[in-house]
Amino acid sequence: MVVSNKALSISPSSTLAIDAKAKKMRSEGIDIIGFGAGEPDFDTPDHIKKAAIDAINDGFTKYTPASGTLELKQAICRKFKKDNGLDYNPSNIVISNGAKHSLVNAFQAICNPGDEVIIPTPAWVSYPEMVKLADGVPVYIHCTEEEGFKFTLEKLEKAITDKTRAIVINSPSNPTGMIYSEEELRAIADLAVSKGIYVVSDEIYEKLIYDGYKHVSIASFNDKIKDLTIVVNGVSKSYAMTGWRIGYTASNEQIAKIMSNVQSHATSNPNSIAQKAALAALEGPQEIIDEMAAEFVKRRDYMVERINSINGISCIKPNGAFYVMMNISKLIGKEIDGMKITGSDSFADALLEKANVALVPGSGFGTDIHVRLSYATSMANIEEGLNRIEKFLSK
Ligand code: PLP
Numbered sequence: 001m002v003v004s005n006k007a008l009s010i011s012p013s014s015t016l017a018i019d020a021k022a023k024k025m026r027s028e029g030i031d032i033i034g035f036g037a038g039e040p041d042f043d044t045p046d047h048i049k050k051a052a053i054d055a056i057n058d059g060f061t062k063y064t065p066a067s068g069t070l071e072l073k074q075a076i077c078r079k080f081k082k083d084n085g086l087d088y089n090p091s092n093i094v095i096s097n098g099a100k101h102s103l104v105n106a107f108q109a110i111c112n113p114g115d116e117v118i119i120p121t122p123a124w125v126s127y128p129e130m131v132k133l134a135d136g137v138p139v140y141i142h143c144t145e146e147e148g149f150k151f152t153l154e155k156l157e158k159a160i161t162d163k164t165r166a167i168v169i170n171s172p173s174n175p176t177g178m179i180y181s182e183e184e185l186r187a188i189a190d191l192a193v194s195k196g197i198y199v200v201s202d203e204i205y206e207k208l209i210y211d212g213y214k215h216v217s218i219a220s221f222n223d224k225i226k227d228l229t230i231v232v233n234g235v236s237k238s239y240a241m242t243g244w245r246i247g248y249t250a251s252n253e254q255i256a257k258i259m260s261n262v263q264s265h266a267t268s269n270p271n272s273i274a275q276k277a278a279l280a281a282l283e284g285p286q287e288i289i290d291e292m293a294a295e296f297v298k299r300r301d302y303m304v305e306r307i308n309s310i311n312g313i314s315c316i317k318p319n320g321a322f323y324v325m326m327n328i329s330k331l332i333g334k335e336i337d338g339m340k341i342t343g344s345d346s347f348a349d350a351l352l353e354k355a356n357v358a359l360v361p362g363s364g365f366g367t368d369i370h371v372r373l374s375y376a377t378s379m380a381n382i383e384e385g386l387n388r389i390e391k392f393l394s395k
Contacts, residue, residue: 010129013364018348022358032352033385035359035373038174039242040322044277045288048239051280055273064272066264067256068095068248072275075282076248083206084217086226088250094259095278097270099204099234099247104130105259106200106230106249107166111136115165117200120151121366122325124174124202136165140366145316145327149176153187160191166198169218172205175365175372176325177300177318179209182216189218189225199229204247205321207238207289210297213319219250227252237321238289239281246270246278296322299375299382306386307373312393322376325362329369337395343368355392357385 022032055061067073073090080086096102103126111117111134119127120141128138141151141159156167169188171180180188192199199218206215219229234247249259269275300317303324307315314327331341339350344361348371351357362370375382 006132006135009132011364013125018352018358018360021352025352025356030356033357033381033388034377035357035375035385037374037376039376040237040240040292041376041378042240042288042292044240044244045281045284047284048241048277048280051284052244052273052277055276060272060276062272064269064275066269067260068093068270069272069275069279072279072282075279076250079282080217080231080250083215084231085220086217086231086250091253092250092256093248094251094256094263095246095248095270095275096259096263097247097267098236098245099202099232100126101245101263101267101270102232102234102247102249102259103127103200103202104133105262106232106251106255107131107134107136108262109251109255109258110134110165110198110200110230112165114163116161116163117165118156118159118167120168122149122173122175122362122370123168123366124170125364127168127170137163139164142366145325145370148316149173149178149325150180150184153191156188156191160195160197164195164197166200167192168200168202170202170205172209172215172318172320174205174321175323175360175362177321177323179213179215179319182214185216185218186221189221192228193222193224197228199225200232201229202232204232204234204237206233208293208296208322209320210293210300211319215320230255235278235281240288240292241277241281244271244274244277246274296375299377299379300324302379303373303375303382303386306390310386310390310393313389322374324373324375325367325370326359326373327370331393332369337392344371347371351389351392354395355388357388357392 073093077088113135115136116139117131117136118139131138141155143149143151219226230251236242312330337354344363348361360372
């Protein structure tokens with residue numbers, strides 16, 4: 001049957017594929033330790049849940065404006081002012097069904113067919129597919145572990161052509177946990193302004209940042225870069241609200257209007273009840289963030305130390321998000337427990353099958369010598385999972 005070539009070109013999410021396999025094994029009664037989670041293992045705070053329950057009881061259950069309620073947009077503007085020193089008006093804000101949806105809207109708004117979007121890798125699996133959905137062309141700059149998984153300005157300059165429409169910045173990063181410093185961001189901003197290219201700045205892990213580092217939004221340096229930047233953020237990761245599906249963008253008014261129009265035909269407003277919950281999250285007590293961050297640091301430290309103490313694997317210390325990229329290059333070409341390791345996919349498969357540990361192969365992120373481990377799981381799970389990895393590697 002004839003189907004859409006564009007839709008056919010979209011790959012399934014590799015992060016979800018390994019998860020499906022692990023779930024199937026679990027349903028067969030196998031005890032799997034999962035390092036695949038892309039979400040905090042904390043519950044949504046009670047005051048946020050209560051705001052949603054109140055919204056239902058108060059009948060706040062109808063359509064809202066397609067790009068979100070004015071009160072939530074105002075709260076988002078206050079957040080940008082307080083956290084990022086950025087001045088926006090509600091007309092700059094579009095609220096969507098998760099930051100993922102915000103990103104889809106952003107690429108729809110800025111890409112014409114054949115426009116290039118620069119994606120530094122290792123990168124979150126969805127960016128290239130979102131660009132393709134918008135008829136854009138993903139262009140990759142590969143960043144090595146030795147470079148701290150960050151691109152240099154020279155690499156960026158080389159990747160820019162007259163077809164470049166935008167660059168994606170994701171700091172702190174999924175999957176590497178790396179953070180661009182203010183100095184690095186200023187240099188990227190200057191280049192983007194001089195070339196007139198947009199910056200899609202995915203700041204969803206903004207609050208999960210450790211070791212005294214401070215998040216800086218690239219949009220905050222001057223009006224020129226602010227005008228070219230679409231800042232993407234949301235409540236999923238900061239407030240343990242992944243299932244509620246609220247994300248948002250801040251951009252210039254023209255782009256906000258285009259995204260709002262696109263969204264008005266695709267999905268209409270984000271869930272009205274979840275918007276009330278997001279309002280409570282942004283305006284209510286912020287302790288959950290510090291509590292989560294403190295717990296994540298303990299787990300990260302343990303995980304990094306353990307990985308670096310096991311023969312054949314290593315990792316650098318990430319400063320944000322909740323992921324560690326484990327280097328498996330020394331294992332490639334070896335046979336472990338009867339399983340041939342040819343790259344990150346076969347390593348992930350072997351580990352799942354022989355050690356009952358699920359993690360995400362790096363291939364989907366653009367690096368086949370790494371696998372991603374999430375530490376958004378209990379310390380007990382982390383200890384047991386790493387014990388299993390150690391035992392598997394000693395075979
Ligand atoms: N951006 C990055 C880098 C992510 O890792 C994720 C979620 O995994 C998202 C955006 C999407 O978040 P949301 O749940 O708000 O759609």
